[in-house]
Each structure stands twice: as C-alpha cells, then as structure tokens.
Amino acid sequence: MLRGLATGLMVALLLGTSAQAQRIIYVKKDATGANDGSSWADARVFCHFC
Known part of the structure; x- marks a missing residue:
C-alpha cells in the first residue's frame, strides 16, 4: 500500500x-x-545562466 502511494506521488511530481x-x-x-x-x-547581450 505504501509503495503504491509513493509510486503515485513520484509519477505526479x-x-x-x-x-x-x-x-x-x-x-x-x-x-x-x-x-x-x-x-x-x-x-540579451550577455547570458547570466550560461
């Protein structure tokens, strides 16, 4: 039961x-x-995320 709930939560996330x-x-x-x-x-002239 707990494993199924954890799997469902992971899929939803x-x-x-x-x-x-x-x-x-x-x-x-x-x-x-x-x-x-x-x-x-x-x-943009500069990428702050690159």
Missing part, C-alpha cells in the same frame, strides 16, 4: 514538473534592442 512552461531567451553579443531576450531583435 514528474508529470507536474514536465508540464511547466519553458521560455526561450535569445542572446546575441551585438544586440541593440530592449535587451530582454524575447526575440532576436531584443536579444
């Missing part, structure tokens, strides 16, 4: 994390736009 929205952040060293990473025109 895995499905919940895979359903999160993913965001694309555009980075271009010579970009001149808004520097918000929302498009190539407004790409």
